[in-house]
Amino acid sequence: MTDAASEGRSLLGLEGMARPALEQLLARAAAWKRSLEGGTVKPVLEGRFVANMFFEDSTRTRSSFEMAAKLLGAEVLNWTARGSSTSKGETFLDTVRNVAALGVSAMVIRHTESGCAQLAARAVAVPVVNAGDGSHEHPSQGLLDAFTLLERWGRLDGRTVVICGDVLHSRVARSNLFALKALGARVVLCAPPTLMPPGFDALCDTCHALDEVVADVDAVMLLRVQLERMSEAFFPSAGEYARRFGLTAARAARMKPDALVLHPGPINRGVELSPEVADGPRSLVLQQVANGIPVRMAILERACA
C-alpha cells in the first residue's frame, strides 16, 4: 500500500482478519444500528466525498453503500464503468488514480476481476473498500451476514453454518467462510464437485449434497447460481442442480426448528431457494439487506477516520 496509514482503513478482504478487528467493526455497526433506530445518527462524514466506483453492474450493493455514506453526511460520487472514461479505453489504474486525485476520502470499488481492490490500494493512498472483486471477496457482505447471525444468536461459537451453491465463483462464500470461522462458527461448504473450489477441503468441511447436512446445521446460506454457468457444463440444468442443492420446502422442513436461512440476493426463486422458504419464518433475507446499511456505515467510518 502506498500510504501506510490507509492500510488499516482499507477493507480489501476478510481473509486473515483477526477476531478482535472483526468484532470491533461489528460493534460499531451495532452502534450505528441503534442510532438509526433512535434517529440520532451524527453526520460524522459531513463535507467528505466517497467515490462509489462500480466497474461491474450492481444495484443493491451500490445503493446500500450510497445510503450509508449519505446517512453519515458524506457526498457520493457515483462512477460507473459505462459512460465513464473506462469505456473510452482508460485503464483501471488510471481511473483509480484520477479519482484519488480529486481528493475523495474513500473509494468503494466493485470490479469483475479478482484482485482489483488490492491493485487499486497499491496504487493510491486513499483507503479502498472492496465492494466485491471477481470471485475473490465481498467483505461488506461477509460482515453483514455475520452481523445478522450475531443479532439472532449473540455468539457464533459452537454454531454450524452451511454455505451452499456455486462456491467456486462466489466472493460472498469466501468472505463468509473467513469471517464466520474467525468468529468461532463451524462452516461447511456444500457444492457440486464442479463448483467446489479445489483445495478448500483443507480449510473446512465440504460435502456434495444439501441432504447430508441440512438437518444438523444452525443456518443455511444459499448462493445465487448463475444460470449462464450451464454453458460451461458446470451443471447440466437448473432442475438437476435444484434437486440436489436447492433449499426446497421439503428440505427446509428437515431443518432444526430454529435454524435460519440466508441468501445474499438476488434470488433465483425455485432454483436455489423455493419461494415458501424465502418468504417463510426462517428467512433472514430482508434483515440482511437492512443490516447492510449500519455495517457499511461502520466500514466507511473506519475508512474515513
Place this chain on the structure above:
Amino acid sequence: MSGTVLFRGGRLLDPLHGVDGVRDVLVQDGRVSAVGAFLEAPAGAEIVDASGLWVVPGLVDLHVHLREPGEEGKETILTGSRAAVAGGFTTVVAMPNTKPVNDAPGVTAFVLQRAREAGLCRVLPAGAITRGLKGEELTDFGSLQAAGCVCLTDDGRPVMSAGIMRRALQWSSQFGLPVMVHEEDLTLSAGGVMTEGLRASRLGLRGIPPSAEVAMVARDLVLLEEVRGSRLHVAHVSCEASVRLIREARRRGLAVTAEVAPHHFSLTDAAVEGYETHARMNPPLRLDRDVAALREGLADGTLDAVATDHAPHGVLDKQVEFSRSMNGVVGLETALPLTLALVGQGVLPLLRAVEVLTAGPARCFGLQAGHLGVGAAADVTLLDPDERWTVDAAAFESKSRNTPFQGMEMTGRVVQTWVEGRRVFARTRKGRLE
C-alpha cells in the same frame, strides 16, 4: 572471423568431454584449436586472464521470444541478443509466434538477416507447425528447414487436433526436424490464469489443472510411438506427472526430449500471492511437489535442457488486472545463476548444471554448439561463480522488465561472452561494454 585468443588459467567446465579442471583454451579463426594445461600463447595472441573464473561453453537456449517482427516495443532481435549474451547465451532458438508468424521462408530469412545485423549471438529460427499457428494446415517443413529453421513449433498454442499433430510428426520425420510442443488442452485450461489449487481458490482466480498439460503429453507420446522416425521435444514441462510420463517413454526408447524453465524449478504458485502479474505465465507456476519432480527430472536426465521461455512484455501488459495481464516472464539474464543455485542446493552436480545449459539443449535439436572440444566453434562464456548480485530489472539489457525475480539475490555472474572467438559482451563496473 577473429584472430588468436588464449583463455588462460580458468576452470574449464565442458560436460560433453567430461572436463572439470584448470585448462587453457586456445582459439584460432573462431574455433577451438587446443585445450590443455599451460598452453603456449602463439605470437600475437590476445591473452584473456581467466584465473578465478569458470570457462564454460556458450550457453544454448532452445526457447526465446524475441518479438521481432511485429512487437518491437517489447523486444527486438538486437535487444534480445544483447540480453542473451549478457546472460551468457551464445545460441538462442527464436519462437515463431511473431507478427507475422514465422510460417514461411521469407519470415525465416528476415529473422536471420536481423540476427546477422545484430551480430552478437546465433539466433536460430523455429518455424511454425501450422500456418498462422491456427492448428489447421501444416507449413512447408522442408522449405522452412532449407531457410534455416532448426525445429517446428506452434509455441504459445497447442496443436489441439490430434490428427494434425500426427501428420506433423509424420511429415517432420522426413527432415529429421524435432517437433516442439506447447502442451495444453485448451478445454481443460479454459480461461485459467494460475495453477489450480488452494491458492487459486483463495484468490478467486480460475485454476489450470495439471491435466491440461499432462493429458497432452500423454497424447503426443502415444502419437510419437506410432510415428517411426519422428522426434518430439516437450517445451516448458511444469508438472510432476509430465516428468513421469517422459521418463517412462525415454526408458522405452522413444525419441522424446524435454526442457524446463528456470521459473518452474525455482518458484511455486506462492509467487502469485498479492495478484503478482510478474508471476503469471503459461504453463503456470505449480506446487512444491512439481518443483521437486522437475529438479529430479533434471538430475536423472529425463529433462535434457533448461530453456528460459524468455517472454518480454511491456509495463502496460502487466500493470493491469491479474486476469487481463499477459503470460510470460523474461529469463535470459537470470537463467544461469538460477541453474547454478541447484548445485548449491545439492540438486545437481556442477557438470550436470552446466550440461543442461549447453550440451543438453544442443543435443535436443542436433545443434553444433554447447561444447569446447578441438574444432568446435569458439563460443565461450566466462563467469565469476562467487559474485553476488541483486536482480535489478531496470538494468536488464532486454527491452522488457517483467521478471518475477526482481530484488532477489543471485550468486554467479557472467563476466564475458565470446562467439566464434569474438568478444560480444564484457561486464564492466558500469555494465555492458561492446
